[in-house]
Amino acid sequence: MSDRYLEFTQSGFGKTFASLLGLPTPPRLRRADAPWAERPLEGVPVLIGGDSRATLAEPLLAALSGMGAVLRIAPEHAGLAPIKSAAAKRGLTLIGNPSEASGEPRSQALIFDASGLSSPAQMREVFDFFQPLVRGLPANGRILVVSRAADVCEDVASKTMSAALRGFVRALGKEIGKNGSTCNLIEVGKGGEAWLDAPLRFFLTPHSAYVSGQVLPVTGGSGKPVALPGSLGGKVALVTGAARGIGAAIAEVLTREGARIVGMDHPSQEGPLGETMARIGGHGLALDVTAPDAASRIANEVGARFGGLDIVVHNAGVTRDKMLRNMSAQHWDMVLSINLAAILNINEGLLQKGLNDGARVVCISSIGGIAGNAGQTNYASTKAGVIGYTEAMASLMASRGGAINAVAPGFIETQMTAQMPLAPREVGRRINSLSQGGLPQDIAEAVAFLASPASGGINGRTLRVCGQNWFGA
Numbered sequence: 001m002s003d004r005y006l007e008f009t010q011s012g013f014g015k016t017f018a019s020l021l022g023l024p025t026p027p028r029l030r031r032a033d034a035p036w037a038e039r040p041l042e043g044v045p046v047l048i049g050g051d052s053r054a055t056l057a058e059p060l061l062a063a064l065s066g067m068g069a070v071l072r073i074a075p076e077h078a079g080l081a082p083i084k085s086a087a088a089k090r091g092l093t094l095i096g097n098p099s100e101a102s103g104e105p106r107s108q109a110l111i112f113d114a115s116g117l118s119s120p121a122q123m124r125e126v127f128d129f130f131q132p133l134v135r136g137l138p139a140n141g142r143i144l145v146v147s148r149a150a151d152v153c154e155d156v157a158s159k160t161m162s163a164a165l166r167g168f169v170r171a172l173g174k175e176i177g178k179n180g181s182t183c184n185l186i187e188v189g190k191g192g193e194a195w196l197d198a199p200l201r202f203f204l205t206p207h208s209a210y211v212s213g214q215v216l217p218v219t220g221g222s223g224k225p226v227a228l229p230g231s232l233g234g235k236v237a238l239v240t241g242a243a244r245g246i247g248a249a250i251a252e253v254l255t256r257e258g259a260r261i262v263g264m265d266h267p268s269q270e271g272p273l274g275e276t277m278a279r280i281g282g283h284g285l286a287l288d289v290t291a292p293d294a295a296s297r298i299a300n301e302v303g304a305r306f307g308g309l310d311i312v313v314h315n316a317g318v319t320r321d322k323m324l325r326n327m328s329a330q331h332w333d334m335v336l337s338i339n340l341a342a343i344l345n346i347n348e349g350l351l352q353k354g355l356n357d358g359a360r361v362v363c364i365s366s367i368g369g370i371a372g373n374a375g376q377t378n379y380a381s382t383k384a385g386v387i388g389y390t391e392a393m394a395s396l397m398a399s400r401g402g403a404i405n406a407v408a409p410g411f412i413e414t415q416m417t418a419q420m421p422l423a424p425r426e427v428g429r430r431i432n433s434l435s436q437g438g439l440p441q442d443i444a445e446a447v448a449f450l451a452s453p454a455s456g457g458i459n460g461r462t463l464r465v466c467g468q469n470w471f472g473a
């Protein structure tokens, strides 16, 4: 469904009209239109700073130069010593940030290594870096802060500062969303340094257009890190609810990255499923996720054609909204069985037979499961359950060399949200830092990123893709 208000405010007249009335003018988001590139930041200036005790400059600079970025620094910034010494070790050139008057392109991303912060007074270094730079951030710019996760901080003050950065990032995301820019935080835990490349690529490119205000912990993964580009080539992926909406977009983006798709949907959707699979060259499987034997039927179908599964995306879901006092037991049972029980049942079966070693599972949750919405006691229970399930299963999946993560969409333009009454639909679209709904592609990009073995440092996490929705933030 198209967002007519967004289209209107992007015309000259609409923009003036909306600003005169003080109404939101949603920015046009730059989204990915090609597979993950080897050098997605070729020639793109990014400005890097850090606190004066920062320890992650080396992996950060290595990843950024590998992406082709032009590395800039603000020469007057106090915390440059770790950045300069890491650059010297790697033989990388750092360029002073040009003045606005120079006519040089502005830095597309501001990256700050805050891994050495250990007192409130040192937060001043964060302020000193960003305060003069933030107003120069261009449209669709990126701000990324990288910190130490609390569990690897040595003392109470460092743990406190790790948490303080979360507040900083969430607040700044709300300030810069107006021009389509995003602000996120990567928290590096034990062994996470080696696994930074993929999350940096995700957050610094248009693949994360609708992700802002988020905190993503990255730790050590199993095996050796692999590069994100090309990492899904030949992988076999099951996507449930693949006939339309978010599931179809997930199947498309995974195909774009080279995966082979088994798209599953309810038998009543066999026609649309066939059309979607024909478009992307995928294999359709008309099967109800709630069928008690769903896992063995999937395993048999996939086994015969492809061997086994490398990726499972649990996307099929329904809403049956009513205030609890008016909700029927039938609608309660239906939502619980499709959105939650089916995921547990299918995974349990596939863990016995059907999953390859190293398989990565991605479950689709919802911000409704984080914040809770009136009229959605059934739906919110399932979507919160998905988050808990993801956490609970992480160590088992890791013991098999794989991982399980969840994506929690905000308001996404699909048939599900098109069915909402006008007023809540319009409110739902605007109450986020980017003042618009996301597209199915936005969820699909996050799923593809988490489905990749390059995201080996991410397990048991929930990534919100919600434009920094104001609920449950």
Ligand SMILES: NC(=O)c1ccc[n+]([C@@H]2O[C@H](COP(=O)([O-])OP(=O)(O)OC[C@H]3O[C@@H](n4cnc5c(N)ncnc54)[C@H](O)[C@@H]3O)[C@@H](O)[C@H]2O)c1
Pocket (backbone or CB within 6 Å): 240, 241, 242, 243, 244, 245, 246, 247, 264, 265, 266, 269, 287, 288, 289, 290, 315, 316, 317, 318, 338, 364, 365, 366, 367, 408, 409, 410, 411, 412, 413, 414, 415, 416, 417
């Ligand atoms: N659209 C949003 O704003 C939004 C927000 C948060 C979360 N989500 C979640 O994203 C997922 C996809 O949502 P969507 O907006 O694309 O919805 P949608 O209704 O457009 O698509 C859901 C798909 O799941 C399939 N499905 C439903 N029951 C099934 C069953 N028993 N067996 C097999 N397939 C079944 C449907 O046929 C459909 O193709 C859902 O889990 C939903 O809860 C969506």
